[in-house]
Amino acid sequence: MPLPYSIRVTNATVEFDKGFVCKQINWVVHPEHHWLICGNNGSGKSALAAILAGAGEVQMGIVKDLPQRVGIVSFEAQQELIEAERRKDDADIMDVIAEGTPVTEIIAAVAKDKPLADALCEKFGLTPLLDRAFRKLSTGESRKVMLIRALACKPDLLILDEPFEGLDVESLAALQSHLTNIAATTTMILVLNRLDQCPNFISHLAYMDQGQLTQQVSRKETEAWQQLHGLLHLKKSELKVPPSDADTALPPLDPDAPLVRITNGAIKYGDTVIFENLNWTINQGEHWQLTGPNGCGKTALLSLITGDHPQCYINDIFVFGFHRGSGESIWQIKQFIGYVSTALQWEYTVGTSLRNVIISGFYDSIGLYSKPTDNQRKLADEWLEVLGMKARADETFASQSYGDQRLLLIARSMVKHPPLLILDEPCLGLDDMNRQRVLALIELICERSDSTVLYVNHHAEDRISGIENYLALGDLSNASNQGS
Numbered sequence: 001m002p003l004p005y006s007i008r009v010t011n012a013t014v015e016f017d018k019g020f021v022c023k024q025i026n027w028v029v030h031p032e033h034h035w036l037i038c039g040n041n042g043s044g045k046s047a048l049a050a051i052l053a054g055a056g057e058v059q060m061g062i063v064k065d066l067p068q069r070v071g072i073v074s075f076e077a078q079q080e081l082i083e084a085e086r087r088k089d090d091a092d093i094m095d096v097i098a099e100g101t102p103v104t105e106i107i108a109a110v111a112k113d114k115p116l117a118d119a120l121c122e123k124f125g126l127t128p129l130l131d132r133a134f135r136k137l138s139t140g141e142s143r144k145v146m147l148i149r150a151l152a153c154k155p156d157l158l159i160l161d162e163p164f165e166g167l168d169v170e171s172l173a174a175l176q177s178h179l180t181n182i183a184a185t186t187t188m189i190l191v192l193n194r195l196d197q198c199p200n201f202i203s204h205l206a207y208m209d210q211g212q213l214t215q216q217v218s219r220k221e222t223e224a225w226q227q228l229h230g231l232l233h234l235k236k237s238e239l240k241v242p243p244s245d246a247d248t249a250l251p252p253l254d255p256d257a258p259l260v261r262i263t264n265g266a267i268k269y270g271d272t273v274i275f276e277n278l279n280w281t282i283n284q285g286e287h288w289q290l291t292g293p294n295g296c297g298k299t300a301l302l303s304l305i306t307g308d309h310p311q312c313y314i315n316d317i318f319v320f321g322f323h324r325g326s327g328e329s330i331w332q333i334k335q336f337i338g339y340v341s342t343a344l345q346w347e348y349t350v351g352t353s354l355r356n357v358i359i360s361g362f363y364d365s366i367g368l369y370s371k372p373t374d375n376q377r378k379l380a381d382e383w384l385e386v387l388g389m390k391a392r393a394d395e396t397f398a399s400q401s402y403g404d405q406r407l408l409l410i411a412r413s414m415v416k417h418p419p420l421l422i423l424d425e426p427c428l429g430l431d432d433m434n435r436q437r438v439l440a441l442i443e444l445i446c447e448r449s450d451s452t453v454l455y456v457n458h459h460a461e462d463r464i465s466g467i468e469n470y471l472a473l474g475d476l477s478n479a480s481n482q483g484s
Contacts (some may be wrong), residue, residue, distance in 0.1 A: 010026060010027075025048065031187055045208050046191055071159065075161070102133060145238065151178065157189065162192065187406045231436055234387070241448045242382035245376055264278070265317070284419065288453070290456045306334060337418055348366050351398055354389055362376055380393075386441075403431070
């Protein structure tokens with residue numbers, strides 16, 4: 001039978017061994033729901049599931065109505081059982097060498113449904129091993145024992161943490177079939193790293209990030225479900241940033257020279273001072289976060305760098321090998337910059353395909369007015385693959401969600417691998433899910449490209465992994481290179 005009642009976790013902070021903490025968890029598990037918990041390695045997926053089994057120490061909040069009988073499969077539970085067997089051997093004072101507890105006794109200790117246990121042993125190929133000592137099994141074999149124990153104990157709640165790992169093809173198919181068969185009668189919580197293994201009976205997704213449950217999505221919420229899939233896609237460790245295009249390669253820069261250096265920078269309008277005494281150097285490969293309240297001059301500072309502000313010529317500014325006012329053109333500067341802002345998204349109203357939006361980045365155009373090369377089309381498709389949008393390559397930009405449009409424009413700005421990528425309030429106007437998707441893409445670019453990222457936002461605490469230098473424009477005492 002499913003859970004007889006809902007499990008409720010309210011504003012709960014739960015601490016585990018080794019100091020890991022799940023913070024401010026709000027979660028309700030209803031009997032008729034099956035949850036998949038996902039997130040990065042170390043995000044707290046397993047810890048969240050373990051809370052439902054009574055693990056961890058509740059520091060604050062409420063964890064209410066936990067089930068009496070939980071079937072659980074996890075690497076931690078598997079290791080605990082193996083360690084318990086070893087302790088038995090160490091405590092044995094007989095003069096004979098202990099063989100350890102046989103598999104049949106390990107299963108029988110918790111299995112309430114012996115016919116089911118026997119049938120599962122047969123399905124998983126464990127019947128010939130029932131008399132063997134549990135501690136003498138291989139990792140995969142002991143994993144099967146854990147699965148059989150959990151499935152045959154008639155649990156009120158079944159928690160399966162990476163249940164498909166380590167199984168051979170036949171056993172994997174048998175387990176997937178069995179889980180599908182019991183979905184109508186057993187409430188299940190699955191923890192998976194690979195979303196492509198998500199069973200069809202899963203009704204809800206929970207996304208963990210740094211010990212917090214940041215997203216809860218029903219499968220019926222089609223758009224939100226797809227967005228969470230997109231976020232997890234961007235978080236995959238094997239994703240690579242596509243290379244640049246040789247035909248549109250930028251002129252080389254001196255690797256030892258800074259990208260930008262502003263000395264005693266200031267913007268003033270009569271007696272009104274926006275900022276002054278700004279000394280700031282952006283070196284290659286040195287990612288920055290620029291923060292500050294409205295009106296502090298963030299956009300004006302960016303326009304000094306890009307050359308769009310008239311006072312750029314009365315300031316001491318070095319950019320991409322040029323000293324401002326030495327005869328360089330604005331396009332000589334802008335070729336080295338990728339730029340994304342909400343204003344650009346408002347301007348990008350042409351009816352063109354997703355593929356062509358990205359290709360337009362090679363030509364710094366809004367829309368595509370040149371015939372792209374085969375390699376540019378290939379690279380655009382590779383970027384769409386990174387975004388999880390390759391199947392939608394021929395759809396129109398205007399038909400995409402606001403969040404998808406923002407991701408596409410970031411990819412457009414990156415196709416030339418600009419030395420400096422400026423992201424001006426890239427999360428402005430985005431809901432929390434789309435914000436996380438944009439931040440995940442920025443993290444990927446910081447980690448796996450040769451572009452230096454300048455990320456502009458209001459909040460210093462809204463930090464991105466990979467960015468270790470911060471400039472708070474409202475406090476120019478902080479206007480210097482700072483590692484976190």
